[in-house]
Amino acid sequence: MPLNVDARLNHFADWLATPLGHYLASAEMDWYDRTVTDIFGYKAVQLELPQLDCLRANRMAWRLHAGQSAGVALRCMGEALPFANQSIDLLILPHVLDFAANPQAVLREAERVLMPEGRLLITGFNPWSLWGLRRLKNGVNPAPWRGNFVALPRLKDWLSLLGFETIRGEFLCYGLPVQREKWLSRSRFLEDAGDRWWPAAGGVYCLDMVKRVHGMRLIGPKWRTVPAVAGAVTVAGVDKSNVLEKELQPEKTQLKK
Template sequence: MQPSQPVTFDATALGHYIAQCETKVYEQAVANVFGFHALQLGWSGYDLLAQCRIPYKHYLHGQFTKDSSMCCEPEYLPLAENSVDLICLPHVLEQCHDPQQTLREAFRVLVPEGTLILTGITPFSCLGLRARAGWFKQAGAFKRLFTARRIRDWLNVLGFEIVESHHLMHALPINDQHWLERQTRLEKWGACTFGMTGGVYFLVAKKRVLHVRLLKPDWKKSPLNKALQTQKSRTRIQNKVQKQLKCADVDTKLD
């Protein structure tokens, strides 16, 4: 299976505008995630983990670049089970051959209570209609566009819990930097439409593991073994000494 050509959003002004909008949201989301290992799939030209506080960051791409840690397909991640705390999937499901297998791999690799962040183009928006008409052919290739509702259903079946969901890119998809910058009012108005005009959906999910019971400490129970406690032995010795002193006092009184 040959690796698919990644979509390079820098090829056009509209793609660069979309990448800037998503990068800001990714930076805010990853700043509140903690752990040891973070993983970014795709988008070799952008560092979505720049504001992440996780110490070990890994970048996996379909093709070798100067920023990639390793080259692999998103359907088959060369990582151990329960080893990653954060995974970012920017427009990966739209480009891979099997998006459901990609989500299964993400669930396998994530630790319990791990975080999955993904973005994609809404197919029935203005941006989605333009992408389906072949606008992205000059920048890359999308296999298929999925709605946010379908992605949420797949995540719920696997065992994820959606903790955050909203839409971005409410401006008209005009491939001109000057006209895109003048649509700030549409972006503010689109935030009040509950995502009906958003061209890009943004999802944050948590990996939930059933039948997990937190072991809480029993504060009433003594942490030391009774055989190792010295306080009781001291009281016994003191009681014996007090009894001997009482017997001595009785003897002196009788004398």
């Protein structure tokens, strides 16, 4: 019997405590910490998986964990976010699309709630990797191998249609998808080798996207300029020509006499 979204998310949250899950969580948290630290605004939301505090390095005053996972501050569905249009500056989706019933609906909601120039961060499993091949052998534990594993080209097409533009992308987790710590340690050499020789074969992809609004132009401050007068001395934008003229008036009178 297929598991519902809540059950798959909870299974995945438990799986993060395993050796392989810890390996994945550590790699992703490092990427999130590096990425969110320079994103500014007023409101930031992480959808699902509060076990991974992807907002911990961000400095926005208003930060919220929402979704259907256990432990979130606000219970809601990714396909129906309880936020006003264009009200969020940063939205984070850690493996949300992997377990969403309708990933495209989640992305449409993300586009709706994000401000123009708002940022969207996504991590997901790469089906074209050793981790993708691991799905062929589910075993008794359904997580995370029963996820959607949305292919990156397809995901980028969806995001492009919604007006998102890629700022940067990265692949993580080139090690073997095994639970034995001995084999995990031995496969660490694949991190450097994979990033150099087959960069698109990482087990996880990371996307940093920005919402573009066509036809919108950011307006900066319009500074008032004072036209320069020949022979005038200008200090801090004040024309001193009249002052100098008054000061020289007595000297002109004496010369006439």
